[in-house]
Amino acid sequence: xxxxxxxxxxxxxxxxxxxxxxxxxxxxxxxxxxxxxxxxxxxxxxxxxxxxxxxxxxxxxxxxxxxxxxxxxxxxxxxxxxxxxxxxxxxxxxxxxxxxxxxxxxxxxxxxxxxxxxxxxxxxxxxxxxxxxxxxxxxxxxxxxxxxxxxxxxxxxxxxxxxxxxxxxxxxxxxxxxxxxxxxxxxxxxxxxxxxxxxxxxxxxxxxxxxxxxxxxxxxxxxxxxxxxxxxxxxxxxxxxxxxxxxxxxxxxxxxxxxxxxxxxxxxxxxxxxxxxxxxxxxxxxxxxxxxxxxxxxxxxxxxxxxxxxx
Amino acid sequence: xxxxxxxxxxxxxxxxxxxxxxxxxxxxxxxxxxxxxxxxxxxxxxxxxxxxxxxxxxxxxxxxxxxxxxxxxxxxxxxxxxxxxxxxxxxxxxxxxxxxxxxxxxxxxxxxxxxxxxxxxxxxxxxxxxxxxxxxxxxxxxxxxxxxxxxxxxxxxxxxxxxxxxxxxxxxxxxxxxxxxxxxxxxxxxxxxxxxxxxxxxxxxxxxxxxxxxxxxxxxxxxxxxxxxxxxxxxxxxxxxxxxxxxxxxxxxxxxxxxxx
Numbered sequence: 078x079x080x081x082x083x084x085x086x087x088x089x090x091x092x093x094x095x096x097x098x099x100x101x102x103x104x105x106x107x108x109x110x111x112x113x114x115x116x117x118x119x120x121x122x123x124x125x126x127x128x129x130x131x132x133x134x135x136x137x138x139x140x141x142x143x144x145x146x147x148x149x150x151x152x153x154x155x156x157x158x159x160x161x162x163x164x165x166x167x168x169x170x171x172x173x174x175x176x177x178x179x180x181x182x183x184x185x186x187x188x189x190x191x192x193x194x195x196x197x198x199x200x201x202x203x204x205x206x207x208x209x210x211x212x213x214x215x216x217x218x219x220x221x222x223x224x225x226x227x228x229x230x231x232x233x234x235x236x237x238x239x240x241x242x243x244x245x246x247x248x249x250x251x252x253x254x255x256x257x258x259x260x261x262x263x264x265x266x267x268x269x270x271x272x273x274x275x276x277x278x279x280x281x282x283x284x285x286x287x288x289x290x291x292x293x294x295x296x297x298x299x300x301x302x303x304x305x306x307x308x309x310x311x312x313x314x315x316x317x318x319x320x321x322x323x324x325x326x327x328x329x330x331x332x333x334x335x336x337x338x339x340x341x342x343x344x345x346x347x348x349x350x351x352x353x354x355x356x357x358x359x360x361x362x363x364x365x366x367x368x369x370x371x372x373x374x375x376x377x378x379x380x381x382x383x384x385x386x387x388x
Numbered sequence: 389x390x391x392x393x394x395x396x397x398x399x400x401x402x403x404x405x406x407x408x409x410x411x412x413x414x415x416x417x418x419x420x421x422x423x424x425x426x427x428x429x430x431x432x433x434x435x436x437x438x439x440x441x442x443x444x445x446x447x448x449x450x451x452x453x454x455x456x457x458x459x460x461x462x463x464x465x466x467x468x469x470x471x472x473x474x475x476x477x478x479x480x481x482x483x484x485x486x487x488x489x490x491x492x493x494x495x496x497x498x499x500x501x502x503x504x505x506x507x508x509x510x511x512x513x514x515x516x517x518x519x520x521x522x523x524x525x526x527x528x529x530x531x532x533x534x535x536x537x538x539x540x541x542x543x544x545x546x547x548x549x550x551x552x553x554x555x556x557x558x559x560x561x562x563x564x565x566x567x568x569x570x571x572x573x574x575x576x577x578x579x580x581x582x583x584x585x586x587x588x589x590x591x592x593x594x595x596x597x598x599x600x601x602x603x604x605x606x607x608x609x610x611x612x613x614x615x616x617x618x619x620x621x622x623x624x625x626x627x628x629x630x631x632x633x634x635x636x637x638x639x640x641x642x643x644x645x646x647x648x649x
C-alpha cells in the first residue's frame with residue numbers, strides 16, 4: 078500500500094494549520110511525526126481519516142483519490158484521541174467496532190478480540206467497564222481498536238502518551254511487529270523525539286503547520302574546540318583526521334567523539350588549555366529543541382567553514 | 389462498509405445502554421397512578437367525561453396526558469442531542485465516522501434508532517396501560533367500561549395516538565439537526581424555546597396550521613366518531629410533519645457531512 082499526501086493545506090478560519098504538506102508512506106515503513114503542540118500533527122492525521130476537511134491538496138491511496146473513494150478510509154487503523162463508550166466493557170467496545178467492520182461468526186470474533194486484548198495487556202480486565210480504566214489502560218484499548226482487523230495503514234496519534242515504561246515498550250514492540258511482519262505502514266506522532274527515533278524509519282518534523290524536516294534520523298553532532306593556541310602539530314593532526322577541521326583561525330570543528338579525543342590528547346600532552354568546547358547537535362535535534370540560538374550559531378559556524386573543508 | 393441494518397442495530401443497542409432511555413419510561417407512571425387512583429377512589433383524580441372510558445380511550449387519553457406534560461419532549465430532545473451532538477462533543481463519533489465513511493448513513497441510522505425507540509416505548513406504554521386498565525381501573529364500573537374499543541371511534545383514537553407519535557418523531561429530527569451545529573446545552577435550550585413557540589402558535593389563527601400542537605389539540609376537540617374528519621386532520625398533520633422532518637434531515641445531514649469533527 079502506498080499513501081501519497083500532496084500539498085495538503087488546512088485553514089481553520091484564517092488560521093493556517095497545515096501548509097502544503099507532502100510526503101509518501103509505503104508498506105512496512107514507520108514514519109514518526111514530531112512537533113510542538115499546535116504544529117499540525119493531529120490536523121494532518123485528522124485530514125487523512127476525513128475527520129476534518131482539508132482546504133486544498135490531495136491524498137492518494139495506491140493512486141486513488143481518498144476523497145473520491147472514502148471507503149478506503151476503513152482500511153486505516155486509527156487512534157486519534159482514544160474514544161470509547163465508557164458505559165461498556167473493553168470487550169463490548171471492541172465487539173461493537175468489529176460488528177461495524179465486518180460480519181464474523183461469534184467464535185472467530187471472540188478469538189480475534191481475545192488475541193488483541195491479550196496483545197495490549199487488557200485481557201484480564203476485558204469485562205470491566207471502560208470508565209473504571211486508568212488513562213494508560215484506555216490508551217491501550219485505543220490501540221486495540223486501531224489494531225482490529227489487521228489494517229494495512231496505522232495512524233496513531235500519540236499512542237505512547239500516558240503509558241508507563243513497560244506500556245511504552247509494549248506499544249513500540251507492537252508497532253515494530255506490525256511494520257516488519259505484516260508490512261503495515263505506520264504513521265505515528267509523539268512529542269518525544271527519543272521515543273520516535275527509537276522505532277521510526279523516517280521522521281517528519283512539523284512546526285506551525287510547515288514541514289521542516291523529512292528524512293531518516295541523524296544524530297550527527299559536531300564538536301567545536303577552541304584551544305588557547307594552535308601549533309603546527311595540532312594543525313597537522315587536524316589535517317589528517319578530516320577535511321573539515323578549521324572553522325575559524327582558532328576553532329577546530331570535529332565530526333566525532335573519536336576525533337575530539339585525539340585532539341584533546343595532543344592538547345593535554347602539549348599542555349594547551351581549552352578556551353571553549355561546544356557540542357553542536359544535528360539539524361533535526363536543533364529544530365526539535367527549538368533552540369534557535371544554537372541553530373543560528375551552528376549555521377553561522379557552518380557558513381564560516383571554508384568550502385573546501387565542509388562535508 | 390457496514391450495512392444500514394448493522395449500524396441501526398448498534399445505535400439502538402447504544403440507546404439501551406444509556407440511562408436516559410429509562411428516564412423516558414417514567415411516563416408509565418401516568419397510567420399506573422391514574423388507574424390506581426380511580427380504583428382507590430382517590431380524591432386527586434378527577435373525571436369529567438360524560439361517557440364511560442374504555443380500554444383504547446383510556447390508553448390514548450393517558451398518552452395525551454403524557455404529551456401535555458411536555459417534559460417528555462424535553463427528555464427525548466436530550467436523548468437525541470446526546471446521541472449525535474453529545475458524541476461529537478465527547479469525540480466518540482470518531483469511532484464510527486472512520487468505519488462508516490458515509491456520514492449521511494450514520495445520521496440516518498441515528499434517526500432510525502431513535503424513532504424505533506419512540507415506537508418501542510409507545511408500544512410498551514400501550515401494553516402497560518392495558519395492564520393497568522384491566523387490573524385496576526376496570527373495577528370502577530360507574531366510570532369505566534370493560535370494552536376494549538368502540539368501533540366507530542377506533543380510527544380517530546389511533547390517528548390521535550399517531551399524531552402524538554409524529555410530534556415525538558419530529559422532536560428527534562429537529563434535535564438531531566440542531567446538534568449538528570450547536571453545542572449540547574444550546575441545542576436543548578433552542579429546542580425548548582421552539583417547543584414553547586410552537587405551543588403558542590397553535591392558539592393563533594392561520595399560523596396555527598404550522599404548529600404540530602394544533603393538530604393534536606384538534607383531535608381532543610374532535611367528535612371521535614367522525615372518522616372522515618380525523619383522517620383529514622391527520623393527513624394534514626402528516627404532511628406538515630413530513631415536510632418539517634425532511635427539511636431538518638436535509639439540513640442536518642448537510643451540516644454533519646460538512647463539519648470538521
